[in-house]
């Protein structure tokens with residue numbers, strides 16, 4: 328019996344299995360509004376059998392976008408663009424989660440295929456101008472990047488209010504779950520890490536103070552997010568840099584997040600500072616699973632493992648050995664949006680295309696029997 332294909336219950340949400348599409352920016356929105364690309368892209372994963380589809384990092388205010396192509400949820404036009412997409416993914420049998428985000432000092436950038444760095448004349452000439460960015464301290468992500476404005480305490484409260492408003496809109500959009508993006512060097516993570524947070528007020532200095540933004544945020548979002556719906560948070564569980572945020576910090580933070588009502592820690596790592604000398608694990612299969620395992624076992628919370636999980640038996644082993652409760656795939660899901668349906672066959676959790684959409688499963692089962700139709704006289708061998 329495969330654990331990967333056993334349902335998982337979190338609060339009132341039932342996931343049909345434990346496979347998750349990791350959030351993936353498509354850099355394809357206009358003014359933060361989703362479109363047909365997002366609709367087809369996300370629905371494909373539902374049809375492909377995933378248990379949960381996490382929608383891409385979606386900014387809670389316009390200056391919180393990474394690029395001009397990022398999605399947002401600070402107005403009703405953006406909300407309305409999401410409603411049919413959420414419905415479409417849910418109709419396919421998957422549950423839906425929205426990753427809410429604020430890019431902080433890593434905002435105002437090029438799309439990855441344009442260079443993945445600060446905006447240049449090439450983008451300005453297309454009308455894609457840079458904007459003022461914010462962070463805990465006026466330290467740029469990398470040389471040549473914009474210097475963030477150091478947020479005042481009242482501005483911090485305003486930003487948290489934007490998360491609250493976006494969470495309310497996410498509920499109106501019909502999402503089953505919400506994820507706070509507190510990883511990869513974006514705003515919440517940049518408050519946690521001593522590398523990017525050099526403040527001397529209540530939001531900086533000691534670990535307790537550096538955790539304050541993330542905890543205030545999680546508390547404010549939990550207060551408006553329906554009781555029966557799960558709240559996830561994605562952490563960069565380690566910075567992998569000397570003097571940075573480490574796994575013990577993540578465990579300490581997780582214990583408090585759990586008390587606040589966060590249900591799942593989505594365990595990523597890195598990206599607080601530009602590449603260079605670091606102690607991050609080499610990206611080999613399952614390279615971040617040990618972080619998930621440590622947090623799950625030391626902080627007694629549900630975790631999601633991510634990072635080069637590509638093989639069905641690898642995913643099954645991660646769950647069976649108690650290293651995670653959910654496995655998330657990003658690039659592998661792009662390569663094969665039907666990954667869960669194929670994995671279920673590989674793990675003998677679906678022997679005759681029963682879990683496929685019936686419009687496909689009917690034909691594939693006949694194909695596997697070497698026939699085209701079952702009625703006498705119509706059989707084509």
Ligand SMILES: Cc1cc2nc3c(=O)[nH]c(=O)nc-3n(C[C@H](O)[C@H](O)[C@H](O)COP(=O)(O)O)c2cc1C
Nearest residue numbers: 349350351352383384633634635636656657658659
């Ligand atoms: C195209 C693309 C977009 C991504 N966008 C996001 C995002 O919106 N939020 C996030 O937390 N991580 C994002 N990531 C990181 C993935 O969610 C995932 O953690 C990472 O790719 C490692 O998983 P993988 O080895 O299965 O690809 C993105 C990755 C890719 C490839």
